[in-house]
Amino acid sequence: MTSTSIIDSALQRSRRSFLKSGLAGGAALMAGSAAARAAGDPLITEIQDWNRYPGDGVDAAPYGQPSQFEAEVVRRDVPWLTADPISSINFTPLHELDGIITPNGLCFERHHGGKAVIAPADHRIIINGMVDTPLVFTMEDLKRFPRENRIYFLECAANSGMEWRGAQLNGCQFTHGMVHCVMYTGVPLRYLLAEAGVKPGGSWLLAEGADASAMTRSIPMDKALDDCLVAFKMNGEALRPEQGYPVRLVVPGWEGNMWVKWLRRLEVGDAPWAQREETSKYTDLMPDGKARRHTFLMDVKSVITSPSPQAPVTHGKGPLVITGLAWSGGGRISRVDVTIDGGRNWRTARIDGPSLPKALHRFYLEIDWDGSEMFLQSRAIDEDGYVQPTKDALRAVRGVNSIYHNNGIQTWQVRTDGMVENVEIS
Amino acid sequence: MTSTSIIDSALQRSRRSFLKSGLAGGAALMAGSAAARAAGDPLITEIQDWNRYPGDGVDAAPYGQPSQFEAEVVRRDVPWLTADPISSINFTPLHELDGIITPNGLCFERHHGGKAVIAPADHRIIINGMVDTPLVFTMEDLKRFPRENRIYFLECAANSGMEWRGAQLNGCQFTHGMVHCVMYTGVPLRYLLAEAGVKPGGSWLLAEGADASAMTRSIPMDKALDDCLVAFKMNGEALRPEQGYPVRLVVPGWEGNMWVKWLRRLEVGDAPWAQREETSKYTDLMPDGKARRHTFLMDVKSVITSPSPQAPVTHGKGPLVITGLAWSGGGRISRVDVTIDGGRNWRTARIDGPSLPKALHRFYLEIDWDGSEMFLQSRAIDEDGYVQPTKDALRAVRGVNSIYHNNGIQTWQVRTDGMVENVEIS
Numbered sequence: 001m002t003s004t005s006i007i008d009s010a011l012q013r014s015r016r017s018f019l020k021s022g023l024a025g026g027a028a029l030m031a032g033s034a035a036a037r038a039a040g041d042p043l044i045t046e047i048q049d050w051n052r053y054p055g056d057g058v059d060a061a062p063y064g065q066p067s068q069f070e071a072e073v074v075r076r077d078v079p080w081l082t083a084d085p086i087s088s089i090n091f092t093p094l095h096e097l098d099g100i101i102t103p104n105g106l107c108f109e110r111h112h113g114g115k116a117v118i119a120p121a122d123h124r125i126i127i128n129g130m131v132d133t134p135l136v137f138t139m140e141d142l143k144r145f146p147r148e149n150r151i152y153f154l155e156c157a158a159n160s161g162m163e164w165r166g167a168q169l170n171g172c173q174f175t176h177g178m179v180h181c182v183m184y185t186g187v188p189l190r191y192l193l194a195e196a197g198v199k200p201g202g203s204w205l206l207a208e209g210a211d212a213s214a215m216t217r218s219i220p221m222d223k224a225l226d227d228c229l230v231a232f233k234m235n236g237e238a239l240r241p242e243q244g245y246p247v248r249l250v251v252p253g254w255e256g257n258m259w260v261k262w263l264r265r266l267e268v269g270d271a272p273w274a275q276r277e278e279t280s281k282y283t284d285l286m287p288d289g290k291a292r293r294h295t296f297l298m299d300v301k302s303v304i305t306s307p308s309p310q311a312p313v314t315h316g317k318g319p320l321v322i323t324g325l326a327w328s329g330g331g332r333i334s335r336v337d338v339t340i341d342g343g344r345n346w347r348t349a350r351i352d353g354p355s356l357p358k359a360l361h362r363f364y365l366e367i368d369w370d371g372s373e374m375f376l377q378s379r380a381i382d383e384d385g386y387v388q389p390t391k392d393a394l395r396a397v398r399g400v401n402s403i404y405h406n407n408g409i410q411t412w413q414v415r416t417d418g419m420v421e422n423v424e425i426s
Numbered sequence: 427m428t429s430t431s432i433i434d435s436a437l438q439r440s441r442r443s444f445l446k447s448g449l450a451g452g453a454a455l456m457a458g459s460a461a462a463r464a465a466g467d468p469l470i471t472e473i474q475d476w477n478r479y480p481g482d483g484v485d486a487a488p489y490g491q492p493s494q495f496e497a498e499v500v501r502r503d504v505p506w507l508t509a510d511p512i513s514s515i516n517f518t519p520l521h522e523l524d525g526i527i528t529p530n531g532l533c534f535e536r537h538h539g540g541k542a543v544i545a546p547a548d549h550r551i552i553i554n555g556m557v558d559t560p561l562v563f564t565m566e567d568l569k570r571f572p573r574e575n576r577i578y579f580l581e582c583a584a585n586s587g588m589e590w591r592g593a594q595l596n597g598c599q600f601t602h603g604m605v606h607c608v609m610y611t612g613v614p615l616r617y618l619l620a621e622a623g624v625k626p627g628g629s630w631l632l633a634e635g636a637d638a639s640a641m642t643r644s645i646p647m648d649k650a651l652d653d654c655l656v657a658f659k660m661n662g663e664a665l666r667p668e669q670g671y672p673v674r675l676v677v678p679g680w681e682g683n684m685w686v687k688w689l690r691r692l693e694v695g696d697a698p699w700a701q702r703e704e705t706s707k708y709t710d711l712m713p714d715g716k717a718r719r720h721t722f723l724m725d726v727k728s729v730i731t732s733p734s735p736q737a738p739v740t741h742g743k744g745p746l747v748i749t750g751l752a753w754s755g756g757g758r759i760s761r762v763d764v765t766i767d768g769g770r771n772w773r774t775a776r777i778d779g780p781s782l783p784k785a786l787h788r789f790y791l792e793i794d795w796d797g798s799e800m801f802l803q804s805r806a807i808d809e810d811g812y813v814q815p816t817k818d819a820l821r822a823v824r825g826v827n828s829i830y831h832n833n834g835i836q837t838w839q840v841r842t843d844g845m846v847e848n849v850e851i852s
Contacts, residue, residue: 043550044562050688054638055540057511059668062500063492064531067671069545070664074488085483097662098611099575103530105490106663114481119495124469136470144745146792149525149779183779185524212480235661236523237532238496242485245493262476319570353575353609354780366572 066105072096075106078174086114087213089156091177094303094325095311100151100353100360102180104235109242110156110178112277113213116262120246123210125192125230129267132197139232139246145187145195148229150252151359153327155179155298157255157282160410161403163391167411167422172308175410175422179327181360184250186231189224192266202268206275207249210264217258217282218272219251223296227252227358230263253329253358254296255404257282287399300388301407302326302336302363302380313418317371326351326361328382333361335381340367342375342411342425349378357383374414375425392426492531498522501532504600512540513639515582517603520729520751521737526577526779526786528606530661535668536582536604538703539639542688546672549636551618551656555693558623565658565672571613571621574655576678577785579753581605581724583681583708586836587829589817593837593848598734601836601848605753607786610676612657615650618692628694632701633675636690643684643708644698645677649722653678656689679755679784680722681830683708713825726814727833728752728762728789728806739844743797752777752787754808759787761807766793768801768837768851775804783809800840801851818852 066073075090082088092108109115120139128134156178162168169175193205198221205224209215219228229250232239239245244261251258257277272278272294283291304324307313313320322340326333332355337346349363363378380388391408398405413423492499501516508514518534535541546565554560582604588594595601619631624647631650635641645654655676658665665671670687677684683703698704698720709717730750733739739746748766752759758781763772775789789804806814817834824831839849 041550041562043548044552048544048548048636050542050544051636051638051640051690054512055537055542057540058503058514058516058535058537059501059541062502062516064501064533064535064666064668066489066530067664067667068543069671073663075485075490076488077484086480088484090484090488096664098573098659099609099662101527101609101661103661103663104492105531107490109484109490111481111484114483115485116476116481117494118474118476122469122474124467126470136467140741144741144747146776146790147524147747147749147778149788151780183525183527210474210477212477214477233524235527235529236525237499237529238493238522240490241493242490245495264477315566315570321570321573323573350572352573354577354782356780362575364573 073106075108076173078169087112089178091173092180093173094177094179094305095172095308097305098323098362100181100362101235102182104182104237104240107180107182107240107243108156108178110256111211111242112215113211115242116211117241118210118246118262123246123264125247125263126265127192127196127268128265129206129269130199130202131268132199135196137192142187142230142232142247145191147185147187149183149185150229151181151183151354151356152250152252153179153181153358153360154256154259155327157257157298157404160406160408163408164395164400164402164406167424170309170422172303172305173310176303178256179360182234183236184229184231185233186229186250189228189230189249192230193224193268198268201270204269204272206265206267206269206273207258207260207263208265208267209244209260210262215260215277216273216275217260217278218275219258223251223254253298255282255298258296282404284398284404285401287401295405298329299405299407300328300330300333300380300382300386302378302388303410304338304376304378304412307376307414307420308412309420309422312420313369313414316418317369320367320369322365322367322376324363324378326363326378326380327359328380328386329358330382330384330386331357332383333380334383336361336363337379338363338365339377340374343377346379371416373416375423376412376414377409379409391424499532501534502599504595513538515604517599518606519599520603520605520731521598521734523731524749524788526607526788527661528608530608530663530666533606533608533666533669534582534604536682537637537668538641539637541668542637543667544636544672544688549672549690551673551689552691553618553622553694554691555632555695556625556628557694558625561622563618568613568656568658568673571617573611573613575609575611576655577607577609577780577782578676578678579605579607579784579786580682580685581753583683583724583830586832586834589834590821590826590828590832593850596735596848598729598731599736602729604682605786608660609662610655610657611659612655612676615654615656615675618656619650619694624694627696630695630698632691632693632695632699633684633686633689634691634693635670635686636688641683641686641703642699642701643686643704644701645684649677649680679724681708681724684722708830710824710830711827713827721831724753724755725831725833726754726756726759726806726808726812728804728814729836730764730802730804730838733802733840733846734838735846735848738846739795739840742844743795746793746795748791748793748802750789750804752789752804752806753785754806754812755784756808756810756812757783758809759806760809762787762789763805764789764791765803766800769803772805797842799842801849802838802840803835805835817850
C-alpha cells in the first residue's frame with residue numbers, strides 16, 4: 001500500500017518540522033519522562049476495571065450529557081454583579097474550551113426579564129409599520145422560506161466591561177466569557193421584509209422580543225438587508241430556551257443585545273426609536289458626559305484562554321501550549337500576535353481551524369517554557385487592518401465611564417509556580 | 427446612513443430573486459394566509475403570560491438543556507436489532523436537525539462492550555511495537571503537543587445496512603442516523619509517532635481501546651501520518667463518555683469503527699493484525715462468498731432528511747423546503763441533485779454553509795409543491811467526481827450479503843396527505 005521508504009521519509013519530515021517548531025528540548029524531555037513513566041505504572045501493568053467489565057449499554061437517557069469528570073465545566077455567574085437573576089448574566093467557561101464551536105449547554109446567558117418559555121405553536125412573528133402588507137408568521141410559515149447556515153460569534157457589549165477601571169475579576173470566564181460561537185440556521189431577514197414589502201423611506205427596523213422585558217432595539221435597514229438571520233436552530237438543533245427559543249434575531253458582528261431573543265415583532269420605520277435599551281443602556285458614556293449611541297459593531301478583540309487564572313500551568317517547565325480566541329465584527333481575523341514578556345517581543349500565533357467572517361478564530365503559540373515569570377498578551381488584527389488596542393489607548397479616548405465595548409489587550413501574569421493572575425502593566 | 431433608493435432597490439432585487447426561485451405562487455399564498463391570520467388571532471391581540479410575567483433568571487443548573495418542547499428530539503434505538511444494549515446502537519435524529527454540526531447530546535452511540543468510564547488522571551496512551559522508544563503518555567502530556575481543529579463526519583460502516591435487502595426501517599433516523607459531524611480538537615497522530623520514532627518497515631498501526639471490548643483495528647501508516655488526530659474535544663468541550671472520553675482516534679473519511687474510543691494503545695507493525703473486528707466483522711461479504719476487507723473509505727452519499735417519514739409535510743401544498751445531508755470520505759461534495767419524481771427529472775440543489783473536506787454538507791431545494799405524490803431522491807457527487815450510486819447498481823456488484831457500506835440512493839414517497847414512507851422504485 002505504501003513503501004517503507006515513503007513512510008520513513010514522511011516521519012522524518014514530520015519529526016523535523018515538529019522539532020523545528022521550537023519544541024526541540026522540550027520534546028526530548030517529554031519523551032524521557034514518558035518512557036520512564038512506563039516502567040512501574042500500575043495503570044499500564046495491571047488490567048483496569050473498565051477494561052475487564054462491560055460498561056453501560058447505549059444510553060437509556062437519550063439526550064447525552066457530559067462526563068461526570070467534567071462537572072466543573074459549566075456556566076458560572078457572579079452573584080454580586082446584579083441585583084436579581086432575572087436581569088443578570090452567567091459566563092461561558094472559555095478557559096476549558098478549544099476549537100471555535102461553543103456547545104449549546106455552555107453558551108453564556110443574559111436576560112433582562114428572565115427566560116420566556118414559549119411553545120412554538122403559540123408563537124407569532126409580526127411584521128408591521130411602513131410595509132405594503134402587514135404579516136403574521138407562525139413558526140411553520142417561517143420554515144417554508146429558504147434557509148442559511150452560518151457560524152457567528154455573539155458577544156455582549158458589556159463583555160470585559162468590569163476591566164475599564166483596571167483588572168477586577170480573576171478568570172478568563174468572568175472577564176471575557178460573555179461571548180460564544182455557534183452555527184445558526186435561519187431565514188435571511190431580507191426574505192421576510194421582501195414578503196411584506198418595505199415602503200419607500202423605510203430605513204430602520206425595530207426588533208421586539210416576547211419576553212417580560214419586551215427587549216426592543218433599532219436596527220438600520222441596510223444591516224437588516226445584508227446578513228441578518230431570523231434563526232431557529234443553533235449547532236443543528238432547536239435554539240435553547242435561554243437563547244430565545246423558538247426564534248431569535250442574528251445580527252452578525254454587532255453587539256449581542258441587538259440579537260433579540262423570543263423575536264415577536266419587526267416594525268419598519270424611517271428613524272431609530274430611542275428605546276430604553278438603546279438610550280439609558282447600551283450607549284457609551286464618554287469623559288465629557290455625552291453618550292455615544294449606535295455603537296453597534298463589536299471591534300477586533302482577542303484573549304488567551306489558557307493559561308489563564310482558572311487554567312494554570314500544572315506541568316512545570318518545558319513544552320507549553322498557549323491558546324486563545326480572536327474575533328472581529330468586521331470580518332475575518334488575519335493575524336494574532338502573542339507576547340510572553342508583556343509586549344517587548346511579539347510572535348505570530350498559528351490560527352487553526354476554519355477562518356470564517358464574524359466567527360471566533362482559534363490561535364496557538366507553542367513554546368518551551370523556561371519556568372520564569374511571564375506576562376502573556378494577545379493582539380488580533382482583522383482583515384480590514386484594524387488592530388486590537390491596549391486598554392490604555394482605549395481609556396485615552398473613551399475614559400472609564402462606560403461598561404461597554406472594551407476590546408483592550410488582556411494581560412495574564414504567569415508566576416514561576418504556574419499560577420496565573422489578571423493584571424495590568426504599563 | 428443609507429438612501430431610501432438603495433434600500434428599495436435592494437429589496438426589489440431580493441424580492442425578485444426570491445420569487446424567481448420558484449416560490450412565486452406559493453409566496454403569494456403565504457402572504458395572503460399570513461395577513462388573514464392576523465385579524466382574529468388572540469396570540470396577536472392579547473398579551474401572553476410570557477410577555478406579562480418575568481421568567482426564570484440565569485440558569486441555576488448551569489449546564490444548559492434543550493427546551494421542554496423538544497423532548498422528542500433524542501437519539502433512539504431499535505431494541506430488536508441487537509441482543510444486548512452493551513453491544514448495540516442508537517441513532518442521530520437527522521430528521522430534526524439542520525446545518526452541519528451535530529450537537530454532542532444527539533451524536534449516535536455504538537458500543538461493543540458498553541461504555542467505559544475512565545477518569546482522565548487514570549488514563550494512559552501507550553505507543554509500542556516497531557518504535558525507537560516505547561512511550562506512555564498521560565492526558566496532560568498529550569495536551570502539551572500542538573493541536574488542530576477540524577470538522578469531520580463520522581459514519582458507522584453499517585449505516586443504512588438494513589436497506590441492502592430492500593426498504594426496511596421507516597424513518598431517516600433509523601435508516602441513516604449512524605452519522606454525525608462535530609469539530610474535533612486533537613493532536614495530529616504523526617506528532618506522537620515522530621516522538622516515539624517509527625522504525626524502518628513500520629507500515630501499519632494497531633489502535634486499541636480501553637473498553638471491555640478492547641476494540642482493536644489495523645490502520646495503514648500512510649493514513650496515520652496523513653490526517654488522523656488523537657482527539658480530546660468535540661464541539662469545543664471534552665469528548666462525551668459514549669464517544670470515548672477522555673480520548674479517541676479520529677480517522678477522517680474512514681469507517682467509524684476505526685475511530686477507536688477510549689484509545690489506550692498504538693502499536694507499530696509491518697502488517698495488518700487481522701483482529702476480530704476487521705475479519706468476522708467490518709468486512710463485506712460478496713455474492714461469491716468471499717469477503718472484501720480493508721474497505722475503510724466511506725463513499726460519497728446523501729439523504730433527504732426532511733421531508734422524511736418522521737418529518738412529514740404538515741402544511742399542505744405551496745412553498746416546501748426539501749433539505750438533506752451529503753458527505754464523502756474522499757473530500758468535499760461538489761454537487762447534489764434532487765428529484766421529486768423518482769429520477770425522471772433532476773435539479774441541482776443549493777449547498778449552504780461551510781463546504782469542508784470529509785464533513786457533512788447541508789443542501790436545500792425549495793419547491794412549490796402542487797400537492798401530488800412525490801418520490802424524493804438525492805444524489806451526491808464529490809470533488810473527485812464520484813457519483814452516489816443507486817441501490818440496484820450497488821447490489822449488481824456486491825449482492826445483498828453485506829450489512830456494510832451501503833451508500834445507495836434513498837427514496838422517500840411523499841403521499842398527497844403529506845405522510846412519507848421509505849420505499850424503493852426501479
